Amino acid sequence: MIATVSKPKQSRLTEILAHASGDKRFKILEAHMKKHQFKQDALIEVLHKAQELFGYLEDDLLLFIGYKLKLPASRVYGVATFYHFFTLKPKGHHTCVVCLGTACYVKGADKVLAAIEDQAKIKAGETTRDNQLSLLTARCIGACGIAPAVVYDGTVTPRQTAQSALEHLKGWIGHDH
Amino acid sequence: MIIDDLIEIATKERASRKKFTIRCCMAAGCMSSNSEAVKKGLETAVKEAGLDELVEVRGVGCMRLCCQGPLVQVDPAGALYERVAPEDAASVVGTVKGGQTQAQRGDPNSPFFTGQFSIVLANSGCVDPERIDSYIAADGYKALHEVLREMTPKEVVDEIIKSGLRGRGGAGFPTGLKWGTVAKTENSHKYVICNADEGDPGAFMDRSVLESDPHSVLEGMAIAAYAVGAAQGFIYVRAEYPLAISRLQTAIKQAKERGLLGSGIFESPFTFNIDLRIGAGAFVCGEETALMMSVEGKRGTPRPRPPFPAESGLWGCPTLINNVETFANVPSIVRKGADWFASIGTEKSKGTKVFALAGNITNTGLIEVPMGTSLRQIVENMGGGAPDGGSIKAVQTGGPSGGCIPAASLDTPVDYESLAKLGSIMGSGGMIVMDDTTRMVDVARFFMEFCMDESCGKCVPCRAGTVQMYHLLSKILARKATAVDLRKLEELCDMVRNTSLCGLGQTAPNPVLSTLRFFRNEYLELLGPEVHGPNGEANATPS
Numbered sequence: 111m112i113a114t115v116s117k118p119k120q121s122r123l124t125e126i127l128a129h130a131s132g133d134k135r136f137k138i139l140e141a142h143m144k145k146h147q148f149k150q151d152a153l154i155e156v157l158h159k160a161q162e163l164f165g166y167l168e169d170d171l172l173l174f175i176g177y178k179l180k181l182p183a184s185r186v187y188g189v190a191t192f193y194h195f196f197t198l199k200p201k202g203h204h205t206c207v208v209c210l211g212t213a214c215y216v217k218g219a220d221k222v223l224a225a226i227e228d229q230a231k232i233k234a235g236e237t238t239r240d241n242q243l244s245l246l247t248a249r250c251i252g253a254c255g256i257a258p259a260v261v262y263d264g265t266v267t268p269r270q271t272a273q274s275a276l277e278h279l280k281g282w283i284g285h286d287h
Numbered sequence: 288m289i290i291d292d293l294i295e296i297a298t299k300e301r302a303s304r305k306k307f308t309i310r311c312c313m314a315a316g317c318m319s320s321n322s323e324a325v326k327k328g329l330e331t332a333v334k335e336a337g338l339d340e341l342v343e344v345r346g347v348g349c350m351r352l353c354c355q356g357p358l359v360q361v362d363p364a365g366a367l368y369e370r371v372a373p374e375d376a377a378s379v380v381g382t383v384k385g386g387q388t389q390a391q392r393g394d395p396n397s398p399f400f401t402g403q404f405s406i407v408l409a410n411s412g413c414v415d416p417e418r419i420d421s422y423i424a425a426d427g428y429k430a431l432h433e434v435l436r437e438m439t440p441k442e443v444v445d446e447i448i449k450s451g452l453r454g455r456g457g458a459g460f461p462t463g464l465k466w467g468t469v470a471k472t473e474n475s476h477k478y479v480i481c482n483a484d485e486g487d488p489g490a491f492m493d494r495s496v497l498e499s500d501p502h503s504v505l506e507g508m509a510i511a512a513y514a515v516g517a518a519q520g521f522i523y524v525r526a527e528y529p530l531a532i533s534r535l536q537t538a539i540k541q542a543k544e545r546g547l548l549g550s551g552i553f554e555s556p557f558t559f560n561i562d563l564r565i566g567a568g569a570f571v572c573g574e575e576t577a578l579m580m581s582v583e584g585k586r587g588t589p590r591p592r593p594p595f596p597a598e599s600g601l602w603g604c605p606t607l608i609n610n611v612e613t614f615a616n617v618p619s620i621v622r623k624g625a626d627w628f629a630s631i632g633t634e635k636s637k638g639t640k641v642f643a644l645a646g647n648i649t650n651t652g653l654i655e656v657p658m659g660t661s662l663r664q665i666v667e668n669m670g671g672g673a674p675d676g677g678s679i680k681a682v683q684t685g686g687p688s689g690g691c692i693p694a695a696s697l698d699t700p701v702d703y704e705s706l707a708k709l710g711s712i713m714g715s716g717g718m719i720v721m722d723d724t725t726r727m728v729d730v731a732r733f734f735m736e737f738c739m740d741e742s743c744g745k746c747v748p749c750r751a752g753t754v755q756m757y758h759l760l761s762k763i764l765a766r767k768a769t770a771v772d773l774r775k776l777e778e779l780c781d782m783v784r785n786t787s788l789c790g791l792g793q794t795a796p797n798p799v800l801s802t803l804r805f806f807r808n809e810y811l812e813l814l815g816p817e818v819h820g821p822n823g824e825a826n827a828t829p830s
Contacts, residue, residue, distance in 0.1 A: 149584075150584060151582070151583045151584040152584060153584035153585075154564070154565070154567055154581065154584050155564075155565065155584075157567070158526070158565055158567070185585075188586055189584070189585065189586055192569065192586040192587065192743075193566075193567030193568050193569050193587070194567070194568035194569060195526050195566075195567035195568035196567060210488075211488035211489055212488040212489035212645075212646070212683065212686070212717070212719045212733070212734075213488070213489045213645035213646050213651075213719055215488075215733055216646045216647055216719060216721055216725055216730075217646070217647070248527065249486065249488055249527075249568070249570065249737070249741075250486070250487070250488035250489060250490070250491075250527075251527050252315065252485065252490070252491035252494040252527065252528060253315060253316055253319060253491070254353075254489050254490075254491050254643055254645035254646075254651065254717075254719075255316045255353020255354050255356070255491070255643075255645060255651040255652050255653075256316055256319060256320065256353060256354065256356070256651075257645060257646075257651070259319065265319070266315070266318075266319035267319065268316075268319050268320055
């Protein structure tokens with residue numbers, strides 16, 4: 111029984127390692143693990159790097175990290191799914207993060223989000239069908255002095271309204287319908 | 288590095304100062320309003336006007352009035368400019384030669400600035416956070432030298448106890464007592480952790496301190512490490528703060544190069560290293576036991592205490608965990624003395640507290656005031672009250688663990704005990720002002736949704752209780768609830784508060800309880816009539 115279970119698992123790992131040897135990004139990731147001396151407590155740092163390189167954490171990538179750090183796949187998967195920052199699904203070309211911290215909320219961030227959801231026809235946490243835009247929310251980005259704030263592709267933009275947000279997203283949404 | 292080197296660096300740095308200094312805020316708030324382009328514009332303008340010898344353009348940390356960013360100040364005239372655009376740069380530089388500028392003038396003598404008392408933020412907005420020499424010129428690392436060369440670890444702990452400093456992360460545990468406990472444990476491995484996982488929505492003090500004055504935190508940690516006998520430190524900082532992370536990385540690198548971190552600091556046997564740990568977006572990791580799990584690279588779930596981290600923490604070793612602001616207070620206490628620090632504030636809450644003022648208020652930004660300052664002074668006098676003539680309804684402190692203080696209680700002095708009496712907490716220092724357009728039941732549900740999403744799922748009261756409370760609050764807001772639901776909500780609050788494993792669950796009902804206490808009418812207005820079943824029993828759901 112054990113042999114029949116472990117065999118396909120073993121062959122999958124071989125496949126992943128073969129695939130990894132031809133991909134430069136895996137080499138960069140391995141160098142990063144080496145920097146941390148393949149220490150198991152560096153798992154979160156390694157996952158950060160992996161997501162930075164690949165954009166998201168697919169199963170094979172998690173298995174690769176587990177193999178290199180000598181950690182069970184369950185532990186790697188458990189950590190990757192515990193933290194909100196890690197995503198196991200690919201993101202769109204553009205990202206739009208609406209801050210829903212308290213200060214932004216009392217200044218009308220919920221209305222900004224509703225307007226974007228309405229226009230892009232997706233809910234927060236989803237990506238448009240044409241893969242152009244991922245709409246996300248944040249718990250608080252600490253930009254409370256300029257609330258409500260929205261982060262477009264990594265750029266924090268102050269004092270947003272439904273209108274200014276939609277203006278900003280022009281060109282990112284509305285191609286698939 | 289010896290003290291003479293330190294003095295030499297400071298003297299050189301001070302001597303290199305020019306006649307005019309133009310300070311430009313380079314903290315996250317102003318940077319998102321394009322202050323980087325403003326700084327570049329100022330530098331170019333200085334060069335073009337041939338004023339290189341006379342004018343220094345310095346990128347500094349938070350200048351506090353975030354809502355009016357980007358902020359620029361021209362010294363020694365002390366002229367403050369608000370919402371400066373890159374196009375204004377040339378004319379702002381021109382003012383040193385007596386020229387005029389169209390840039391909007393700010394008033395550095397307004398109550399917002401004059402009401403402040405700076406200890407933690409003393410360097411914020413003055414030193415360049417990306418250059419260690421700038422910090423050294425402001426007496427930086429002098430306290431570390433004094434501690435290493437002239438004090439025993441026990442004397443350091445005693446000094447902190449005498450100062451009356453209490454934890455600035457929210458709970459207000461006496462810092463010196465914590466240090467003393469770790470110092471007393473006999474273990475060859477000890478750790479110091481700086482909790483920079485500022486997860487409370489609406490709080491940005493720690494981010495500002497890290498971005499504006501990272502070396503004061505490093506120095507505070509090094510002093511703490513010497514006092515408790517640790518050789519390794521970690522700073523656990525949120526991934527949502529990329530600028531703070533990069534400034535910390537720069538600061539640690541520079542401190543190592545100068546020999547102020549590493550082995551044999553100031554030619555003493557003391558060795559101390561600091562590593563950064565980047566969080567990954569889990570609010571519960573602000574809880575100390577969950578944070579340590581995360582530093583170890585595991586799922587950030589809390590564990591029961593005792594044993595407290597001071598006895599068994601990171602990898603089972605005694606660990607000192609303090610908040611960013613707590614560490615940032617330490618160098619000043621050592622430099623100026625415990626008596627000086629203890630003379631500020633109230634009887635039980637010493638020193639100052641930094642608050643992040645935000646929400647429906649005219650002046651949003653950072654303020655630092657002595658403990659015991661009244662909420663009214665902060666909100667109405669310094670904050671300028673609600674914008675557009677609206678009236679303030681409540682002030683929310685402590686984030687999802689805190690409560691809403693009604694306008695009628697604005698004369699409450701801000702200290703740990705007074706806020707607790709009102710059912711709120713000091714928290715890490717987020718202060719959100721709500722005006723009469725805010726519906727309090729909505730606010731309670733907002734926080735409950737937050738706690739529901741952020742519950743780690745380890746213990747049942749928090750995992751299931753927050754979901755039930757959220758549904759009850761939604762039901763009330765949808766006007767489908769009755770008095771029975773309200774009673775059930777109150778029972779649940781009591782249960783979750785008393786049986787949850789960690790602070791997240793124990794304090795999750797606070798926003799509901801405090802809004803029920805002060806704004807019960809808003810709940811009652813939303814309730815429908817009670818429907819009775821065939822046997823006369825009250826039914827929760829009207830048909």
